[in-house]
Amino acid sequence: MTMISNGLECNIAHVCCQRNRSNDKHGKYLPFSLYNGFMKISDIGEIKLIEHLLEIARKSGVEFTTEELLIGPGDDASVWRGKDGLTISTTDTLVESTHFTKNTISWHDLGWKAMAVNLSDIAAMGGIPLYALITLGLLPNTPLKDIECLYTGLSEICHTYGVAIAGGDIVASPTTFITISLTGKTYKTPLVRSKAHIGDLIAVTGPLGASSAGLRLLEGGQTQTIGSSYEDLYRAHQKPVPELKNGQILLKHGVQAAMDISDGLAHDLSTLMKSSMCSAKVDVSKIPIHHLVSSHFQSNALQLALSGGEDYRLLYTASESVMQNVLSKIPTATVIGEVVNGPMGQVSLIDKEGNSIKVKYTSWEHFKKRGVNSEYS
Secondary structure (H helix, E strand, O other), X not given: OEEEEOOEEEEHHHOOOEOOOOOOOOOOOEOOOOOOOOOOHHHHHHHHHHHHHHHHHHHOOOOOOOOOEEEOOOOOOEEEEEOOXXXXXXXXXXXXXXXXXXXXXXXXXXXXXXXXXXXXXXXXXXXXXXXXXXXXXXXXXXXXXXXXXXXXXXXXXXXXHOOEEEEEEEXXXXXXXXXXXXXXXXXXXXXXXXXXXXXXXXXXXXXXXXXXXXXXHHHOOOOOOOOOOOHHHHHHHHOOOOOHHHHHHHHHOOOOEEEEOOOXXXXXXXHHHHHHOOEEEEEHHHOOEOHHHHHHOOOOHHHHHHHOOOOOOEEEEEOHHHHHHHHHHOOOOEEEEEEEOOOOOOEEEEOOOOOEOOEEEEEOOOOOOOOEEEEEO
């Protein structure tokens, strides 16, 4: 007998618990995968894997929110109640050959970027960063000067945004990786993904597509001298600027729903709508595309803005009155669409005449052998 779960076929013979004598000292049955025993994590991908692991924890009695833990898994960061306000916590890992290569980023900029992606999560909650724990996995033959450059980049961004390095770990590893855990604070209810409402306007805080355009140039070996027209695109990818100030403006002026754009506008907007149980309608003519992306990648500019990823702008929704107030505080922000009633997580694209259009793109998901091919219409 078979069953269908999240579109995947499972064999009931493998659903039952199995005894693991080496790990189960009390002779209890340990829960194993609801998926069949031959399935690999590449068959389900990052999102379903996270959902599956959380379900295992849930069935074991683990709680994801308590009186003190206000926001658990599923948002840009977790939030719990402290003595002096709310504590925000996030973590991110950059792994060589998965997130970066030494051909596309320097050690100095890698240190900056590793911290920047964590700071962007704090920004997406409207928080103020405080303390970082930094773990490095290093090949034993790594030149010391390279790690000095990496830590210089880390130190520079920490100094820029007032982050104290509270500790961490260093381990020998067959692959270079950097893991950062960052905590911050807020005195107000933080921005979350689950509070978009039907009728809200949708906006982004700045132009999109520059990071992925820069990566394409770097991967293609198109290096130019400093000061060239490509330099801003390189910088967008290698040294992103977290929008902490903008996140705090959003929170101060009444925005409730937001997230940072790390996996591409279309993907992240779908995530935001799914969390809020709504749909979105986006006018592609209003999407702010970086001017260098438009000039150097004319035929692919919209695709890069929709799905390129790693722009680290803030994506948010708000009522018309709140939106107008915010737009006056963030001049680079642009309204691109509206939250509508419809299938949870659906993103519909229209042109400036209001006609429905289709755009194919490839988005990133861990453990998938290739990017996820999608089409929004």
